[in-house]
Amino acid sequence: MPTTEEDALARLIDAALPQTQCTRCGYPDCAAYAQAVARGEAGINQCPPGGAEGIARLAAMTGRPIVPLDPARGTEGPLRLAVIDEAWCIGCTLCIKACPVDCIVGAPKVMHTVVAGQCTGCELCIPACPVDCIAMVEVSAGRTGWSAWSTAQAEQARDRYAFHHIRIEQAARDNDARLAAKAEAKLADLPRHTQHTDPATIERKRAVIEAALARARARQQSRG
Template identity: 65%
Template sequence: MQDLISRLHAALPQTQCTRCGYPDCEAYATAVAQGEAGINQCPPGGAEGVARLAAITARPMLPLSAEHGTEGPRTVAFIDEAWCIGCTLCLKACPTDAILGSNKQMHTVIEPWCTGCELCIPVCPVDCIELEVVSGERTGWAAWSEAEAQVALQRYRQHQTRQAREKAENDARLQAEAQAKLQDISAHSRLSDPTQLERKRALIEAALQKARARRNPGSSGEE
């Protein structure tokens, strides 16, 4: 099964656009391998993409699912810098970290890393992001190369790693703050009643135990 998933995943364009109905290309490949999704749900891959999946799965060829979109040219996001307010929402939405910018600073798109996934467009509160066609009349895999797919996949994996690291760092920071409050709860609380302080202590201890259990699923949560 894993070999089939890997082959299906390698046959996808790695735009990570979610138009197939799954959170990323690997999740779609897994669903196809398990018979939970059709081979015709990837608009960026177009007709050739369907043919690739049909060959791997030995399923009959199908037209691209209209429900999931249409085959089109390669597009790249463009940010109108005059309207950008630096909200960073597009940075968080981009699966390949192809947008450069910081809070309250103008953002810009690094074109070679953009897959045209469109995920940045709906999150922009000032509607300053547009798509520009960069492949002329070429569509699907004719407008996208294996090399570009590999770059997109590498960028996406780096994006996932960064997100996981930032979440772990944030969780550790919050836990350290909670632990500090727990050690001297009376100094960190406006409460003075011993019963209420003990109740607050119990709530913090329970939250810390849950956090430890999430980080170490195989442990009992005790240290």
């Protein structure tokens, strides 16, 4: 269990990260990486978007020596934003699902587009696209790391990432509620559809429906 000091340090470290949520550090998001650094489980040199300045920031916070960026995580580079080739987009929505900050808009079988002012350059949409219609375009004129990215942009990205998770969790809760309602309706309607069915078959069907209902309720409770 993390200590109060580790929690406080993790919050400071998270606030010093660029919030691209790119996962290149080896963790699912910036907050998870910050927690790992605070616990001493991760190096301070695993964030390519933060670059050399990011490492210096984390070194000052943790008291660790400044070290070069871990080459296994990538290299420090300019800010690049995703651009979708509209002529090739098939509207599969896979890039929308992959985007951690909900900056891609569109609908199934409809051309998608990237809201440039909200894109963090995480590149997670690139492998998700089945037709390779997404390209990364440099927009920082050669500036890299924190010189290419601002604190205001990082704060906006953090807020959008938090909203993304709220949206996903709400959608999952809504789906669980629909499944539970459907199972309850089937359970209530079971006698009418099994008037000429032997009791053993009825009980098996009832058990299957009740098990599905229990799973749906358990998922609802776990999501709070």
